[in-house]
Amino acid sequence: MNRSSNLTVIACQDCDLLHRQRLLCDGQRATCSRCGAVLYRKKRNSLDHALVFSLTALIFFLMANVFPFMTFKYEGRVQESVLFSGVHELFVQDMWAVAILVLLVSVIIPLLKILGMLYVLVPLKLNRPPWYAARIFRIVEALHPWAMVDVYMLGVIVAMVKLSDFSTIVPGAALYSFAALLIAMAAAGAALNPHDVWERLDVVARGRRQ
Amino acid sequence: MTAAQAALVSCPTCRLVSRVPHRWIKGHATCLRCGAKLSLRKPNSLARTWALIVAAYILYIPANVYPVMTVISFGNGEPDTILSGVQSLIASGWWPLAVLVFFASIIVPLIKLVGLTYLVASVQYRWHWHPKQRTILYRITEAVGRWSMIDIFMITILVALVRLEAIATVEPGAGATSFAAVVVLTMFAAVSFDPRLMWDVVDQQHDQRA
Numbered sequence: 001m002n003r004s005s006n007l008t009v010i011a012c013q014d015c016d017l018l019h020r021q022r023l024l025c026d027g028q029r030a031t032c033s034r035c036g037a038v039l040y041r042k043k044r045n046s047l048d049h050a051l052v053f054s055l056t057a058l059i060f061f062l063m064a065n066v067f068p069f070m071t072f073k074y075e076g077r078v079q080e081s082v083l084f085s086g087v088h089e090l091f092v093q094d095m096w097a098v099a100i101l102v103l104l105v106s107v108i109i110p111l112l113k114i115l116g117m118l119y120v121l122v123p124l125k126l127n128r129p130p131w132y133a134a135r136i137f138r139i140v141e142a143l144h145p146w147a148m149v150d151v152y153m154l155g156v157i158v159a160m161v162k163l164s165d166f167s168t169i170v171p172g173a174a175l176y177s178f179a180a181l182l183i184a185m186a187a188a189g190a191a192l193n194p195h196d197v198w199e200r201l202d203v204v205a206r207g208r209r210q
Numbered sequence: 211m212t213a214a215q216a217a218l219v220s221c222p223t224c225r226l227v228s229r230v231p232h233r234w235i236k237g238h239a240t241c242l243r244c245g246a247k248l249s250l251r252k253p254n255s256l257a258r259t260w261a262l263i264v265a266a267y268i269l270y271i272p273a274n275v276y277p278v279m280t281v282i283s284f285g286n287g288e289p290d291t292i293l294s295g296v297q298s299l300i301a302s303g304w305w306p307l308a309v310l311v312f313f314a315s316i317i318v319p320l321i322k323l324v325g326l327t328y329l330v331a332s333v334q335y336r337w338h339w340h341p342k343q344r345t346i347l348y349r350i351t352e353a354v355g356r357w358s359m360i361d362i363f364m365i366t367i368l369v370a371l372v373r374l375e376a377i378a379t380v381e382p383g384a385g386a387t388s389f390a391a392v393v394v395l396t397m398f399a400a401v402s403f404d405p406r407l408m409w410d411v412v413d414q415q416h417d418q419r420a
Contacts, residue, residue, distance in 0.1 A: 011213035011220035015409040086366035134244040155363025
């Protein structure tokens with residue numbers, strides 16, 4: 001199968017219409033002429049920016065999981081919690097299904113996503129093909145909707161509002177780190193152009209073979 | 211011309227377009243670049259999506275009838291359902307947040323269930339009108355689904371924070387498990403539906419006319 005001739009066409013993922021690929025300027029995107037879906041886009045230094053934001057996200061992820069998350073004050077009593085205590089408490093109260101789900105989407109999947117991005121982007125920066133890069137990046141792409149750091153942050157805000165009527169809530173360092181994590185992950189996602197990763201993987205792999 | 215009509219298949223992950231193999235053995239063709247399984251359309255898309263939607267409809271009832279949590283202060287418990295949670299936000303005067311939670315936990319699951327039912331039915335009964343609008347509806351259902359998790363996260367945080375035995379505690383309720391299941395099932399349903407099937411119906415009609 002001749003790949004170089006295939007590279008010039010792309011099929012719309014929503015309606016399967018074939019398009020010839022054209023060169024785009026930075027910041028431009030190509031949309032499907034029939035259903036309007038985004039076909040591909042061009043971003044400047046996509047891989048470098050995504051790498052920087054992923055590293056930032058990793059640091060904030062660690063901080064968000066170590067420091068105290070929130071402190072609850074009511075009738076002279078004080079209750080401190082960390083990010084993990086919600087999951088722990090759900091387990092204790094026999095809500096293991098919800099506990100596992102929350103643990104997955106708020107801690108494990110975001111971590112896997114950050115680590116997966118770094119695993120692919122760091123070696124590419126150093127011009128090496130990472131082992132199983134395609135498989136790992138495929139998983140990273142599939143995990144995308146399940147990393148719910150942004151949704152979790154809104155849940156935190158709603159919870160704080162619900163409690164603010166009758167008690168005092170003191171946000172901890174982890175809460176601020178979590179907000180920063182959300183921004184870093186969103187920035188990494190916005191900066192990354194998956195198309196560039198696949199093309200770069202091709203180039204690096206070909207360079208090795210010669 | 212669509213990729214399928216040109217005997218081409220587009221990789222669902224890296225979007226490399228390949229020629230359809232001469233002897234197509236189901237599930238045995240993989241993408242040259244990233245190794246993802248190739249298929250012209252998502253496998254068993256209609257049956258899978260129907261199954262997931264029906265399961266979500268069934269669980270939607272306990273999710274809204276049973277309390278998702280109970281706030282117990284000084285021995286008095288007040289069970290909260292999804293809807294009463296929104297009402298209490300309105301009562302305490304947090305309008306913008308009440309609107310947000312109302313959208314995320316009541317409107318979004320409904321849009322997803324009704325919207326996906328409509329989309330799957332439109333393929334099943336070979337309706338051909340407004341494929342573009344239906345594709346946009348599909349993109350919306352796919353994008354908004356995860357935001358319904360706000361309520362589940364809020365409960366997780368309340369359960370972790372409010373643990374002052376005799377004075378105030380928050381207990382998660384049976385409704386939370388059903389609600390989380392509805393969100394997860396509809397997210398999987400959106401992934402398993404293939405919007406290209408809607409366009410296939412339109413294309414086939416064009417072919418017959420030509």
